[in-house]
Amino acid sequence: MEKSQGVPEAQTIGVFNPLRQPAKPQEYYESIKRKFAEERDLRLRYRPEGTAQYTSELTGALAKYEGDPYGGEIKPREPINDTVECLFVGGGFSALLTSARLREYGVESIRIVERGADVGGTWYWNRYPGVACDVPSYDYLPLLDEMDYVPKNRYAKGEEIYAHCQAIARKYDLYELAVFQTTVTSTVWDEGEQMWHLTTDRGDHMKARFVICANGTLSKPKLAKIKGMESFKGHSFHTSRWDYAYTKEDLSGLEDKVVGIIGTGATAIQAIPGLGAMSKELYVFQRTPSSIDIRDDWYTDPNWARKLQPGWQSKRRARALAEPQLTDEQKAKLAAMSREEKIRRQENANIDHMMRIHQRIDEIVKDKATAQALKPWYMFMCKRPCFHDEYLPTFNRPNVHLIDTKGKGITQITEKGPVFEGKQYELDVLIYATGFEVQKTGIYNQIKGKLGLDLNDKYADGIRTLVGIHSQGYPNLFIMGGYQASFQFNLTDMLQTQGDHIAACIDYARRHGYQSIDATAEAEEWWVQEVIKHRGKTTRNHDCTPGYYNFEGESNRRQDGNYNGGFRQYFTHMRDVRAKMEEHFVFTRK
Numbered sequence: 228m229e230k231s232q233g234v235p236e237a238q239t240i241g242v243f244n245p246l247r248q249p250a251k252p253q254e255y256y257e258s259i260k261r262k263f264a265e266e267r268d269l270r271l272r273y274r275p276e277g278t279a280q281y282t283s284e285l286t287g288a289l290a291k292y293e294g295d296p297y298g299g300e301i302k303p304r305e306p307i308n309d310t311v312e313c314l315f316v317g318g319g320f321s322a323l324l325t326s327a328r329l330r331e332y333g334v335e336s337i338r339i340v341e342r343g344a345d346v347g348g349t350w351y352w353n354r355y356p357g358v359a360c361d362v363p364s365y366d367y368l369p370l371l372d373e374m375d376y377v378p379k380n381r382y383a384k385g386e387e388i389y390a391h392c393q394a395i396a397r398k399y400d401l402y403e404l405a406v407f408q409t410t411v412t413s414t415v416w417d418e419g420e421q422m423w424h425l426t427t428d429r430g431d432h433m434k435a436r437f438v439i440c441a442n443g444t445l446s447k448p449k450l451a452k453i454k455g456m457e458s459f460k461g462h463s464f465h466t467s468r469w470d471y472a473y474t475k476e477d478l479s480g481l482e483d484k485v486v487g488i489i490g491t492g493a494t495a496i497q498a499i500p501g502l503g504a505m506s507k508e509l510y511v512f513q514r515t516p517s518s519i520d521i522r523d524d525w526y527t528d529p530n531w532a533r534k535l536q537p538g539w540q541s542k543r544r545a546r547a548l549a550e551p552q553l554t555d556e557q558k559a560k561l562a563a564m565s566r567e568e569k570i571r572r573q574e575n576a577n578i579d580h581m582m583r584i585h586q587r588i589d590e591i592v593k594d595k596a597t598a599q600a601l602k603p604w605y606m607f608m609c610k611r612p613c614f615h616d617e618y619l620p621t622f623n624r625p626n627v628h629l630i631d632t633k634g635k636g637i638t639q640i641t642e643k644g645p646v647f648e649g650k651q652y653e654l655d656v657l658i659y660a661t662g663f664e665v666q667k668t669g670i671y672n673q674i675k676g677k678l679g680l681d682l683n684d685k686y687a688d689g690i691r692t693l694v695g696i697h698s699q700g701y702p703n704l705f706i707m708g709g710y711q712a713s714f715q716f717n718l719t720d721m722l723q724t725q726g727d728h729i730a731a732c733i734d735y736a737r738r739h740g741y742q743s744i745d746a747t748a749e750a751e752e753w754w755v756q757e758v759i760k761h762r763g764k765t766t767r768n769h770d771c772t773p774g775y776y777n778f779e780g781e782s783n784r785r786q787d788g789n790y791n792g793g794f795r796q797y798f799t800h801m802r803d804v805r806a807k808m809e810e811h812f813v814f815t816r817k
């Protein structure tokens with residue numbers, strides 16, 4: 228069916244075509260930009276502390292928010308004292324797709340160490356009602372060619388994605404050496420031995436020649452620091468640790484409950500329709516609305532799936548990542564346009580898009596004040612865009628109440644529930660949809676390299692890597708999903724690219740009889756400057772409403788973000804690095 232093959236809308240996001248003629252006079256766009264700036268400033272005034280408004284140190288009374296509700300009893304076992312060749316910290320897609328490549332290179336000794344009780348990462352932890360990918364599954368689920376699998380829906384549900392992770396682990400024999408319900412707490416390089424020593428919270432002491440930090444971009448739950456939150460006497464949990472024992476699988480446990488949810492990001496958007504349908508009353512505490520576009524999910528057409536030829540996903544991926552083909556006339560027009568004009572036109576197209584999102588809200592949400600409150604006032608892609616067809620209609624239900632905090636957020640919780648503008652909201656259950664610590668390397672885990680320096684101390688004055696993957700002084704350590712890598716709306720495209728690169732580096736070292744590979748100081752410095760150069764090119768980060776994409780509005784984080792030179796450029800740089808391995812790396816032999 229033609230539909231299943233369409234260019235995924237999500238992947239064209241952000242590429243607003245400067246050749247498009249603006250639909251309205253320039254003053255119209257300028258007035259909307261002024262409103263965007265006012266809304267951003269309002270939020271920055273409410274929380275000048277930036278990222279410090281959150282905590283992911285979930286200890287003491289907050290420890291319950293990151294316990295594992297799915298894994299069951301922790302099975303007793305003897306501490307492990309052994310050596311493997313490749314060790315992954317974390318068992319999500321990063322670990323799985325890189326392992327698949329390593330197997331293709333003939334690497335036999337691969338171990339995953341994972342906090343959860345199985346592989347899956349994001350898809351192990353996030354089981355909230357409505358969880359699904361927001362990138363078409365034919366692109367998002369990795370290794371579909373290798374697994375000979377076609378997802379059931381355009382947007383696969385969490386359960387199917389989790390099952391896909393398990394199937395990958397089975398196919399590539401990754402369960403054999405895997406260690407679950409185990410957290411790596413330290414990863415220390417032994418220069419004499421040229422090996423990594425890892426310790427865990429289960430008393431293990433493992434050694435590995437290569438370590439891949441696959442700890443996830445969004446895997447450690449975070450909570451907004453809200454006065455009195457520990458005093459709440461009702462039930463509460465974080466969305467990534469959904470308490471089905473309380474809500475029941477079908478959420479029928481909420482039929483007589485007054486439920487509150489804090490946050491309206493991508494997670495809340497997916498969870499709220501189910502909560503609205505099943506709770507006695509639902510209070511949605513909103514600080515900033517998300518942009519909600521049409522989702523248009525469908526079952527995969529079996530006829531289309533049957534006709535797919537081997538290698539279809541790789542070809543689809545190559546097509547999606549190919550340079551857009553322009554006619555000579557289009558090229559000439561673009562060449563004649565100044566940079567300022569291009570940016571202006573892209574911004575105007577972006578605003579037109581956001582106004583279509585506003586219009587959709589007016590068409591769906593019946594109460595005018597609620598519709599108004601649900602309108603996002605920022606450029607598209609300042610926050611992760613959301614796609615949903617049931618979220619907006621949920622606000623037409625009589626039992627669903629939007630508490631719009633107009634940028635301020637909930638700042639107080641009592642034993643009964645949240646308070647806003649002097650009004651107490653009495654709840655039975657409070658759900659935190661407040662997101663995750665973002666793209667940090669070494670969570671729960673202290674990584675010490677050649678000089679005994681903690682990686683995060685090395686980063687104290689700014690992250691330093693080569694292509695976001697290698698950091699000088701940390702030989703045989705590879706980072707996935709960290710900063711200084713490219714941003715991709717479909718994250719698995721990026722992770723696959725990194726996995727291919729890492730597997731190729733490991734293969735190179737093995738084939739040449741090298742014990743270790745470490746980035747040179749020059750190569751690292753080149754990349755840091757490349758990241759800084761591209762991050763300084765536009766004022767977009769500064770202009771956006773605060774969120775995790777722009778470090779909650781902290782404007783001084785230039786080298787700590789993603790590489791903004793574009794995915795194709797990132798990909799090309801990685802290929803160039805691999806083409807001149809001896810120039811970019813120092814190798815040692817045992």
Ligand SMILES: Cc1cc2nc3c(=O)[nH]c(=O)nc-3n(C[C@H](O)[C@H](O)[C@H](O)COP(=O)(O)OP(=O)(O)OC[C@H]3O[C@@H](n4cnc5c(N)ncnc54)[C@H](O)[C@@H]3O)c2cc1C
Nearest residue numbers: 317319320321342348349360361410411442443446717718
């Ligand atoms: C709800 C949700 C939906 C998402 N949907 C999409 C989507 O539609 N499209 C998209 O492109 N991206 C999406 N993402 C981003 C998603 O995280 C990535 O696409 C991808 O799954 C990340 O894989 P990963 O292996 O890098 O990390 P993860 O899947 O996060 O796995 C990392 C694992 O490492 C483990 N770990 C961390 N530290 C340690 C340690 N010290 N010791 C042992 N184990 C450790 C964690 O427990 C975790 O299981 C979504 C994220 C979330 C939270």
Ligand SMILES: NC(=O)c1ccc[n+]([C@@H]2O[C@H](COP(=O)([O-])OP(=O)(O)OC[C@H]3O[C@@H](n4cnc5c(N)ncnc54)[C@H](OP(=O)(O)O)[C@@H]3O)[C@@H](O)[C@H]2O)c1
Nearest residue numbers: 359360361451490491492493494514515611636637661662
């Ligand atoms: N496949 C998918 O569709 C999907 C689903 C879920 C998650 N994800 C991924 O995971 C990322 C994280 O999503 P997430 O929704 O879990 O987290 P998030 O995007 O970080 O959202 C956190 C939410 O909490 C709100 N918040 C924080 N403090 C608050 C307070 N004191 N009072 C009221 N609201 C408060 C934030 O408001 P502000 O906006 O004002 O900061 C925001 O709406 C997404 O961006 C996406 O990449 C994808």
